[in-house]
Amino acid sequence: MKTIEGGVTAAKGFQAAAAAAEIKYKGRTDMAMIYSEKPCRAAGTFTTNVVKAAPVKWDQEIVYHQPFAQAVICNSGIANACTGAEGYQYCRETAEAAAEALGIPAQSVLVASTGVIGMQLPMDRIAAGVKAMAPALSPALEAGTQAAQAIMTTDTVKKEIAVAVEIGGKTVTLGGMCKGSGMIHPNMCTMLSFLTTDVCISRELLQEALSENIKDTYNMVSVDGDTSTNDTVLLLANGMAENPEITEKGQDYETFCQALNFVNTFLCRKIAGDGEGATALFEVTILGAESKEQAVTLAKSVVTSSLTKAAIYGHDANWGRILCAMGYSGAQFDPEKVDLYFQSSAGKIKIIENGVSTGYSEEEATKILSQTEVTAIADIKMGDASATAWGCDLTYDYVKINADYRS
């Protein structure tokens, strides 16, 4: 497997475009289109929030019941959530506008939205954006990058990646882009992630590969504990790599899953490290768990603890808060067997052993915690299972961004 340049346009046959449609932002792009020359098999995972945005309902219909998808339209100004029947109708009109501009069925156009909840879409501007993007579609890597920029909201960096693997004697490419930042505590998947690949694979295995992988990737990210109404991961496969179709589990399937895991892990770390107001990526690994479920529960509890996140912002080795967050997670373990380490590019230090302080150097710990990517590793010595979760520190800027997000 090798990392290559680009994102959603890296795989064969995929094109992208962006437009400044003034949905909410001015002076920047805020709509993106992804298009595949050939119809794709589509897999998707969606928010588990009871309050589902209109585009989530629209996409579920397509992913679960339609044979193919060929395009994705996304806007980054208005979430189209809590908008009732009117909002769903606007979603349909968006797909119809794209269908007309691209000459494909509306039932093959996926729609995604992110932004303010509760406002209706300005359909005239959405339609104008779609019309502008269709003729501007391009397979160039830059077109993918422009799409990745257009879907950003409070994100500060674009998030895209692509990898190439060999499957069945053919080079298969998988690329993706996503946006994250706030209202990030995926319970199914994170806000918006779009993955494109030219692999040839059955629809069932494509969905299974995605559904399994999100448990270790998107579902392990939390910026603020708020599970969005719009969370969507879409994975489009157009088969243009011409590898023998993957129809059963085996080496080819494993290779594809590894590529998928690599891409999704990269994107998840990007989302966490670029959490609203964040100054650091905060990674939490639980080792020695009895079961994967136990490890996941513990890791997610620590990574979502406001007190722990504030301590990371302060570069403070406040390990009591980590043990506390493990303790209220709901998972059972013996606090008096826990070893805890902090790790970053500046080194690794053992902070507690069997539940009590090792008498470590606060100065060294602070140095380790002052990097832009820091990891806490807790070994609970009960078994062989492990899990890793990703979050970020809690800062003044998180509050600032969210105290006046709408204004």
Place this chain on the structure above:
Amino acid sequence: MKTIEGGVTAAKGFQAAAAAAEIKYKGRTDMAMIYSEKPCRAAGTFTTNVVKAAPVKWDQEIVYHQPFAQAVICNSGIANACTGAEGYQYCRETAEAAAEALGIPAQSVLVASTGVIGMQLPMDRIAAGVKAMAPALSPALEAGTQAAQAIMTTDTVKKEIAVAVEIGGKTVTLGGMCKGSGMIHPNMCTMLSFLTTDVCISRELLQEALSENIKDTYNMVSVDGDTSTNDTVLLLANGMAENPEITEKGQDYETFCQALNFVNTFLCRKIAGDGEGATALFEVTILGAESKEQAVTLAKSVVTSSLTKAAIYGHDANWGRILCAMGYSGAQFDPEKVDLYFQSSAGKIKIIENGVSTGYSEEEATKILSQTEVTAIADIKMGDASATAWGCDLTYDYVKINADYRS
């Protein structure tokens, strides 16, 4: 029922004292002692965190297995959590020092701690504090107030209250004090609350009254979603009101429960409104629920949502975040039937009806949300159950306080 002056020394036979023992703070009191002239029946509820502080374990032994309690010793500098066998031994030594100074058995001395996790208690200073407090005990209302001040950490105001009710022809008094502020998301009860009463009641009913009431009071408070290692509510009843002993449920028991609910609700609102860095108390009421459990789940999800809390800080009627937090709570409901209101001393406004915006005045909503106590009321129109939760807004100062709490 009437509210009267005072706190833990309001009920007959209770005395209190405070000391500046320099456990962590300098230039202020940081130890408190409560003493009853007669041995008390004791009830208690404790943190559900797997990581339990040494004093929690000590108090559970006394409340569950000893016949009486007669004193409480509290320090507000060091939590004595994650301190292993050494920490538990220091807890025992604290009780023994108090027992000697007061001439009562060590097994009747309850101990409570709050503060930094992971540090050992400076036993010489704890012992000196105990020795200084015993002769300073006083039944004056001021002594109760001084104790309420001594247990504060990042709290900005002392929290105490007392009420008098008539039971069996006698005046029964119930008073209490508590401290809250950070690491507040009680799952059993909040950090530290001490209730004293002269009611005569059986041990079983005393515990039942407390255990039932905390579900509607302390367990409905959240400042930051972090369930502390030290959460403790203690309720001491010395029988000195000389009412006929309450040994079964009936009018007398109900009257006592009402007084308990009044005192605990008052203290919980104080904790929430004085959450670390808070500028406003944020109350969330769910109406029309199918069950109490559903109402509780929804109310707690909203009151703990970082995004909602940040919006309250910004006086922003960002109702989408409230509906979103209800949606990911795990409770089922129909988003398209929800009515939502904001209410405060500045008025009441309907924000959404049947899941969509009413086209309310943003100016009026902002005025309502700019008060120091604001309430969100959601009616989900499924049944008759309801619940109220209390929290606070999320501010720069919460981050500031917690980024360098230890230094």
